[in-house]
Amino acid sequence: MSSNAFLHAIVRLGQRVAGAAAIALASGLATTPVLADPIFEVAKPVPLYSYFAVGNVNAVVTAPASRPTPSFVLMGGGPDVDVAFRWLIQRAGITPGTGGRFVVIRATGTDAYNPYIFYSDESLSTSATIANEWVGGASLGLSSVETLVIPSVKAANSAAVNAIVAKANVVWIAGGDQSHYIRFWKGTALEQTLKALMQKNVPIGGTSAGLAVLGQFDYSALYRSATSELSMLDPYYKDITFDPSPLSLSGGFIAPPALESLILDSHFDSRDRMGRFVTFLSRIVAPVSTPGGTLGCSGGVLPAASSGSKTVRGIGIGVETALLVQGQGEGRPVTATRVTNPTTTSESAVYFVRPSVPPTKCAPRTPLSIANVEVRKLADSNTVFNLTDWTGVPVYRYVDVNTGQLLPTDWY
Template identity: 85%
Template sequence: MSLFSLSPVLARFCRGLGGAALALFVACSTGVVHAEAKFEIAKPVPLYSYFAVGDVNAAVTAPTSRPAPSFVLMGGGPDVDPAFRWLIQRAGITRASGGRFLVIRATGTDAYNPYIFYSDESLSTSNQIADQWVGGASLGLTSVETLVIPSVKAANSAAVNAIVAKANVVFIAGGDQSHYIRFWKGTALEQTLKALMQKNVPIGGTSAGLAVLGQFDYSALYNSATSEQSMLDPYYKDITFDPSPLSLTGGFIAPPALESLILDSHFDSRDRMGRLVTFISRIVAPTTLSGGSFGCSGGVLPASSSGSKTARGIGIDVETALLVQGNGEGHPVTATRVTNASTTSESAVYFVRPSVAPTVCRSQQPLSIANVEVRKLADSTTVFNLTEWTGLPLYKFMQVDAGQLSPADWY
């Protein structure tokens, strides 16, 4: 008797045993294994996925360390082609040296590989680079690689970390930043990324990848908070941070060049000024002035219109990239903005800093904060001094009064 001559209920049970349960299958079929019986052996889920275009075995002589840090902070939406070219240039990669560009993500595909490596839709490596292509091979890249790292176990894999350690540029893709915090923080991967940062290997990120590049990260462990929810209750359950509780140490990677900052993306398209003001308010430490209590419980930095170690944030529109670079010991970190030539949006960057502490910042109560300075960068020639927070005139003073943002037309 074969498995397929059993009663339908028993047959379903025996098929459900799988190929590994051979003894039970033999018992089900009365000891006779017929040729027509088929086993479906479950395929193991891969620990990680690795994709590459170009020659990963090519000799690379690009420098393994750089004199100053470089970061691309990208606001999501369409990728900004010149920002990727800037990362390649800042890595010291040339046609003579070669270089490896690595994309890391927790979910997704290898879609970045051809976009970064080739120059046009015919997948050429021409020096004539078409819009919506980076042309990395023409600039000297010998390979573009993508690692999908979907678990703590994968982030601790020696093979994964060996690939990451060889990168000349690292780019953190969009997706869900809670995955990066849950899967990568506290692992060997975090240590490998920190080792690359110590050597000033250029690093970039977009959307969720941008969110984990500040000293403080909006970790989004549950749902994505809206501006309205955030201002009505600054301790709403969807407002989660890394490090948690907030601290001046212990954040995921936390690049020193981006200290005191929390970052937000899709700023214009998702109307996120209100939530960024709320996030920054949460970072403001509680204080007592003139007999009153101000600031937010759990906050760790002061609010001030001067000084580099104050609560601050940057909001970045879609199809916008902020190019952040160190300029040597004793010199400030500076930033410029780029976008695509074909962009149809303003593609702006907003630098947000509260000059005074919130007057109301409590759980289940609407936020109130006045005199929040906003500076707006919407051109590609202005250089903003990120360390001293100078180089742009004041764009607007924002305020939140009992959970309501004004002016509402901040953009």
């Protein structure tokens, strides 16, 4: 295997999703005629942020600065889906000759996305013939791919950081830890810059943790990652944290209007996340008084129903899977299609989940009970799903949580 091929294999194994930048240490040794002094390690100053670029960041860009309708890529983690990145470039109005800036933002990690998106193959060519596991952005018209590692509130408020992001024709939020995005980026100049780009319908995408922060409601994972088993046994246990907190119909991090009423989750099938996802959705269901008592969850803000756009809904996305979401214009629905890589070995499915009725039992330190949760499954790339009306594929099955147990267990 060539050195470039080896490096790219490492990237595909997860360097783009996680990874931490190392801090270099300088060592010095002083001696006396009798005894050696201890070795002192002096840490170099840690930069406020890190910036990496490939291509020509000073190129004149004639691609449009705004688009008529919004575009989002919702990716479920694992191997990146090459065609989804090409779709973002196309939706940005970038073509050969226009130039365009693709900006990756993350709180930890490396610049590993830059060569993957910009080049066409392991030889780092810009050929119009694009190999599998490469995006070929330069051949499609990109003039640069730029990565910003933004690890603090101070960095997210940096004028230099925001100047780079503000010029983006496409923004990608990498994987990692979504709690960093909520802790470091929410309420900062960076959030306002991202919202300004969304107002111009600049295409935005995210994978794994980057996906998690694209809904109206976000699972913020401020502590450990919640498991399905513990979530269903106690829907208020400490690892279930949301943004906004407390739950509200406003105030969430970026909260794209095209993804209204949604919460999103990744690695859905490989990590058996249906149980925790039903719990997340249940927590968003507002309390309802009935002759038999109160249903729903304390602190919930939306109704459970089998129709209507302003109801509790969620999308769970499998690994190596991307949902391409696009607006169709004023008064028309937001639609979505699913894509994956031709070499995928997983089913690469998307699950559209909606509680049709409120939970009958939802209280702290009490097992959850909720019935008739609709699950729609999309596992092909030909069907168009209507996110506004929640139509396009029929109900695949109904799942229940009965005193903390998910039924059926083979929901996938």
